[in-house]
Amino acid sequence: MDATGDQSRPDTDHSAGASVLGYLHQTRWGLLELLESRKSDPSRTLTLEMHDDIAWDESGTPTELKQLKLHVSALRNLTDASDDMWRTLRVWMDNGRPKDPYGPILTLITNSSAGTGSAASHLRTSDRDVPTALAKLEKIAREADAKGTRKAREQFLELTPAERRTFVERIYVADQSLDMDGVDEEVANHLRPGAPRDTQQFEAYMDLVWGWWAKTSISMLSGKRSSISVEEMLAALERIRDQFTLDNLPSLVDIDEIDVNAVLQLHEGRPYIQQLKLLRMRTRQLHHAILDYQRAYLQDTRWLDVHLVDYDELEKFSADLVDEWDRAFEYMCSELPDDASEDDKRAAGRRLLQALSDSALSIRTRFQEPFHARGKRHELADLQKIGWHPQFKEHLEQLLLLGA
Numbered sequence: 001m002d003a004t005g006d007q008s009r010p011d012t013d014h015s016a017g018a019s020v021l022g023y024l025h026q027t028r029w030g031l032l033e034l035l036e037s038r039k040s041d042p043s044r045t046l047t048l049e050m051h052d053d054i055a056w057d058e059s060g061t062p063t064e065l066k067q068l069k070l071h072v073s074a075l076r077n078l079t080d081a082s083d084d085m086w087r088t089l090r091v092w093m094d095n096g097r098p099k100d101p102y103g104p105i106l107t108l109i110t111n112s113s114a115g116t117g118s119a120a121s122h123l124r125t126s127d128r129d130v131p132t133a134l135a136k137l138e139k140i141a142r143e144a145d146a147k148g149t150r151k152a153r154e155q156f157l158e159l160t161p162a163e164r165r166t167f168v169e170r171i172y173v174a175d176q177s178l179d180m181d182g183v184d185e186e187v188a189n190h191l192r193p194g195a196p197r198d199t200q201q202f203e204a205y206m207d208l209v210w211g212w213w214a215k216t217s218i219s220m221l222s223g224k225r226s227s228i229s230v231e232e233m234l235a236a237l238e239r240i241r242d243q244f245t246l247d248n249l250p251s252l253v254d255i256d257e258i259d260v261n262a263v264l265q266l267h268e269g270r271p272y273i274q275q276l277k278l279l280r281m282r283t284r285q286l287h288h289a290i291l292d293y294q295r296a297y298l299q300d301t302r303w304l305d306v307h308l309v310d311y312d313e314l315e316k317f318s319a320d321l322v323d324e325w326d327r328a329f330e331y332m333c334s335e336l337p338d339d340a341s342e343d344d345k346r347a348a349g350r351r352l353l354q355a356l357s358d359s360a361l362s363i364r365t366r367f368q369e370p371f372h373a374r375g376k377r378h379e380l381a382d383l384q385k386i387g388w389h390p391q392f393k394e395h396l397e398q399l400l401l402l403g404a
Contacts, residue, residue: 021180025070026053027217028183028210029109033066034233035190042230048220050227051095055104057227062104065096069110070179077115078175080140083148084110085120089137089171090152098159098167107172114175123173134168191237196244200306208240208250248366249309252302255371258294260287267293272382274399278389279349289378296375309363317363321376324361325386328352333390340390349388 030048033056037044047055052065067088078084088108097103114120119140122133141153159167178186188206196202216236219225243250267273267290276286303309332352336344357374380386384396 022070025180026068031213037230045227045229047227064105066107078112078120079115080119080136081144086149086152093155099163101166106170109174109177111177111179120173130169204306251369253295253298260290272378275381279346292371292375293378296372345390353388
């Protein structure tokens, strides 16, 4: 992987930013590689930063190595003396079995252009001329004096003429390749057939795809997993697409988005929190309730924003939750003796809350994210439509009078 900006501006911040963009470009290109291999060979396995920036392998042996070069501000021609060319050759001389005629295919992918008549221009997939490319590389290796490429050029010349020919025959240059925006657009084009047609829903779908791929890429880059196959990708994409069906919904809110401590004081006096305090719930349980409340609220908002649900469906689900609660609440009250102590009532309320938290009732049949129903119950408790303590209404009225 390599990303560069304007080489005349070698400030640290700029270089660091370009490097980050390079890694992002590399990982996103990995998903594009997988998508483009769906029809050709679904059993193929792709790696990141194992054999090369991107590599295809079979049983741990690389069959294709790909180096990516992204220029983010100043595009330059890929000439025979280019750092991009010689840095790439050096990587492959170290890791690409240069002397092996049956070694992996070696591809340099860059958004730069191969200079007219350059070695790189003769190593494209079409109009290849390996002897000419080899002669140009040998000439520049002997005659150039740039310090940055010296070791790579020396290493190239240490190969015998036959070995250099074997090496260069396996090299391909894919110049004028897609930049980051182009990769995103091409991935979207691959996924558009069969995806949600609504523009906003498609954007939500793509966010989930990129979110999944980011986690997968990080797992590979950190060594938690070694590779991913095309078949694994297809299964993951099917799971994501399956969330956009009439009996299912996607989860668009990650738990890490909610900072409970940031909203703790804002919710401290809310009726749903007062109801939980009435049951003598622990601080950690109150935090869980706030988390569920906030996630459910954000989830509803995002579903509405992309037209995955409407207000009628949300109101119907709330009505279903109230009906479920009413039946369970009446049963709880009927089981309590007339002389039940306050501790008994609190214990019964805690059992009711736990029982409903374990309920399978969901806004849609196949949406299996329990935080949403839990959060909606807290929302209804906040509106005082439901409660847990047998005398929750009386207690809340008393608190209201005391507050007044």
